[in-house]
Amino acid sequence: MVKFLFQRTIGMAITMFFVSIMVFVIMELPPGDYAERWAFRKFSGTGAQITEADLDNIRANFGLDRPAPERYFKWISGIVLHGDFGEAFAFQTSVNNVIGQKIWLTLAILFSTLIVTYLVAIPVGIYAAIRRGSAEDYALTVFSYLGFALPNFLLALVLLYVSITVFDSSVGGLFSPEYADAPWSIAKAKDLLGHLIIPAIILAWSATAFQLQTVRATMLDELNNLSVTAARARGVPEWKLLLKYPARLAINPVVSTMSFDANRIFSELPIVALVLGLPELGELLLKSYLDLDMFVAGAILLILTFMIVFMNFLSDIFLAILDPRVKLIEG
Amino acid sequence: MANTKEITKDNLLEVRNLKISFKTDEGIITAVDGIDFSVKHGQTLGIVGESGSGKSVSTWSIMRLLPKNSIIDKGSSIQFHRKSGKVVEMTKLKANSRELRKIRGGEVALIFQEPMSSFSPVYTIGNQIVEAVLQHRDVSKEEAEEIAVDMLDRVGISNPRQRFRQYPFELSGGMRQRAMIAVALSMNPSLLIADEPTTSLDVTIQAQILELMNELQEELGMSIIFITHNLGVIAQVADEIEVMYLGKILERGKTKEIIQQPQHPYTQALLEAIPRLDRLGERLTAISGDIPSPLSRPVGCPFYTRCEKVMPGICDIEMPKPTQLSETHTVYCFLHEEKDV
Numbered sequence: 001m002v003k004f005l006f007q008r009t010i011g012m013a014i015t016m017f018f019v020s021i022m023v024f025v026i027m028e029l030p031p032g033d034y035a036e037r038w039a040f041r042k043f044s045g046t047g048a049q050i051t052e053a054d055l056d057n058i059r060a061n062f063g064l065d066r067p068a069p070e071r072y073f074k075w076i077s078g079i080v081l082h083g084d085f086g087e088a089f090a091f092q093t094s095v096n097n098v099i100g101q102k103i104w105l106t107l108a109i110l111f112s113t114l115i116v117t118y119l120v121a122i123p124v125g126i127y128a129a130i131r132r133g134s135a136e137d138y139a140l141t142v143f144s145y146l147g148f149a150l151p152n153f154l155l156a157l158v159l160l161y162v163s164i165t166v167f168d169s170s171v172g173g174l175f176s177p178e179y180a181d182a183p184w185s186i187a188k189a190k191d192l193l194g195h196l197i198i199p200a201i202i203l204a205w206s207a208t209a210f211q212l213q214t215v216r217a218t219m220l221d222e223l224n225n226l227s228v229t230a231a232r233a234r235g236v237p238e239w240k241l242l243l244k245y246p247a248r249l250a251i252n253p254v255v256s257t258m259s260f261d262a263n264r265i266f267s268e269l270p271i272v273a274l275v276l277g278l279p280e281l282g283e284l285l286l287k288s289y290l291d292l293d294m295f296v297a298g299a300i301l302l303i304l305t306f307m308i309v310f311m312n313f314l315s316d317i318f319l320a321i322l323d324p325r326v327k328l329i330e331g
Numbered sequence: 332m333a334n335t336k337e338i339t340k341d342n343l344l345e346v347r348n349l350k351i352s353f354k355t356d357e358g359i360i361t362a363v364d365g366i367d368f369s370v371k372h373g374q375t376l377g378i379v380g381e382s383g384s385g386k387s388v389s390t391w392s393i394m395r396l397l398p399k400n401s402i403i404d405k406g407s408s409i410q411f412h413r414k415s416g417k418v419v420e421m422t423k424l425k426a427n428s429r430e431l432r433k434i435r436g437g438e439v440a441l442i443f444q445e446p447m448s449s450f451s452p453v454y455t456i457g458n459q460i461v462e463a464v465l466q467h468r469d470v471s472k473e474e475a476e477e478i479a480v481d482m483l484d485r486v487g488i489s490n491p492r493q494r495f496r497q498y499p500f501e502l503s504g505g506m507r508q509r510a511m512i513a514v515a516l517s518m519n520p521s522l523l524i525a526d527e528p529t530t531s532l533d534v535t536i537q538a539q540i541l542e543l544m545n546e547l548q549e550e551l552g553m554s555i556i557f558i559t560h561n562l563g564v565i566a567q568v569a570d571e572i573e574v575m576y577l578g579k580i581l582e583r584g585k586t587k588e589i590i591q592q593p594q595h596p597y598t599q600a601l602l603e604a605i606p607r608l609d610r611l612g613e614r615l616t617a618i619s620g621d622i623p624s625p626l627s628r629p630v631g632c633p634f635y636t637r638c639e640k641v642m643p644g645i646c647d648i649e650m651p652k653p654t655q656l657s658e659t660h661t662v663y664c665f666l667h668e669e670k671d672v
Binding site for chain 1 (some may be wrong): 394396427432433434435436437440443448449450451452453454459463464466467469498514518525599
């Protein structure tokens with residue numbers, strides 16, 4: 001197991017190295033650079049003439065005149081050694097300050113969505129498979145396909161409307177107005193959770209639909225497995241054998257696709273966040289691209305991809321714990 | 332009618348007029364069509380037949396392991412002598428009832444053709460034996476582990492303590508089948524149903540497993556139902572043999588009677604199909620044609636479509652009645668019915 005963990009960690013580090021190079025290339029890709037943008041914003045309307053020499057000065061100020069490999073090395077070593085993601089030029093502060101709060105919100109939404117997804121999809125999928133062909137099975141299937149079919153922003157709008165008209169509370173934003181500037185307390189944490197659950201439900205619905213069908217299909221396969229009949233022939237009580245044999249294996253495909261779920265959530269989150277007025281990373285990413293604020297964009301891309309790679313790493317470890325055959329193949 | 336008859340004392344299990352059908356999309360398929368068989372205490376009954384003859388279905392029904400779309404006919408009777416001396420009618424037991432669970436494993440154990448897929452790959456061999464022991468014996472977990480290791484040792488697995496902690500895929504095919512036998516016997520059953528236990532093994536391992544089963548039967552005194560398509564295998568283990576074809580029994584008798592004086596053309600054909608050392612060089616005779624689909628069962632004797640001695644106008648009209656050739660030997664064939672007339 002130690003060897004396995006070590007291998008996976010090395011694998012993750014290598015993946016992240018290549019990811020960081022790709023992110024850096026993406027940061028370099030947009031035409032023009034921040035120096036031009038900065039000069040344009042600062043001097044437009046003042047009538048001042050900007051010469052190439054001025055631009056070079058600005059570049060030198062921001063360290064943009066160094067060759068690419070050197071800048072890459074400076075950038076990545078700052079991140080790895082000091083957790084410093086560089087300067088956010090447009091905000092005139094560090095990237096860490098700009099994305100700090102938002103990264104926690106994004107991660108909180110990611111994990112609460114994953115938790116809601118798995119808490120619903122796994123038990124319900126198992127139940128639907130056991131009661132295959134029953135009215136409950138069909139009802140659950142229809143309900144989960146609704147999650148597939150309905151666009152998330154529509155769902156967000158509906159939930160927003162319902163919560164305002166029926167519950168007379170706003171689901172938008174992160175905190176209710178009375179807690180927005182209050183110091184941290186248990187009540188404030190509860191308020192945060194209350195606001196997180198809405199985006200989590202919206203995002204989890206479609207992920208749940210997918211995973212529920214996966215669990216159900218795997219469970220149906222496993223139910224016909226001879227090892228289940230063999231356990232039954234040993235007199236093991238029905239509920240116990242269902243949980244011990246087929247249900248345990250039905251979790252495998254869910255565990256192994258955790259990073260797909262993370263990816264899906266990251267790509268759907270910005271629209272939902274826009275509708276619900278949540279300050280998360282997606283919107284900032286778009287804005288930083290428009291401003292050519294490349295260190296902000298790079299930091300966000302790097303963090304999001306790292307999360308996906310990390311979820312993959314977690315998948316591998318969970319799978320190895322769940323299924324002894326995995327370790328055998330990895331050697 | 333059959334239900335009113337009480338099981339005789341020497342019989343551990345008595346199956347009468349067993350009829351099993353399956354509801355499928357194509358309609359109702361009858362897999363087993365009114366068969367009788369019985370197993371005496373401490374003896375081995377062999378059931379022989381090709382794939383699809385209903386041999387597995389009829390034995391799985393004893394433990395009520397058939398899928399939900401199966402129907403056991405109301406006139407069928409499966410009577411079983413429990414260890415307590417009580418006789419139970421297995422067809423009347425409620426699904427998932429406590430009594431059924433006690434009998435499953437604890438009194439009737441089953442080993443399968445595929446030892447690989449009958450173990451769950453994600454638990455160790457030991458885990459699955461201990462589970463079985465704890466289910467049926469009043470022992471602590473530590474004692475159950477001791478019983479499991481001891482049982483692995485008894486079925487001839489070397490390093491039983493190490494094997495105990497291994498996963499099924501880490502064992503060879505022969506080892507897995509031994510482990511499967513260990514699981515079954517650790518529950519101390521009075522009847523062991525072996526559903527083609529040696530079919531997936533190579534010939535040397537097959538011989539070892541057969542020998543092991545014979546030894547263990549002598550030691551533990553249990554009865555065995557041995558299912559196979561290979562008459563050569565069954566001759567080594569069975570006391571009595573039933574020959575099944577398409578859900579019907581065509582011939583039954585003592586092993587000696589069936590092997591040395593087979594009377595039904597089907598049994599004779601099966602014996603012809605076994606390779607023999609004294610007939611090297613001769614071509615093996617295969618039974619021509621395929622077993623008919625259970626969806627279109629032939630009227631009359633089920634074997635007439637492939638029988639070399641078929642008598643048109645007789646065999647394809649109705650099922651022949653049983654003909655007693657000796658006290659123990661019975662055949663269902665018009666060739667013999669005529670002799671009696």
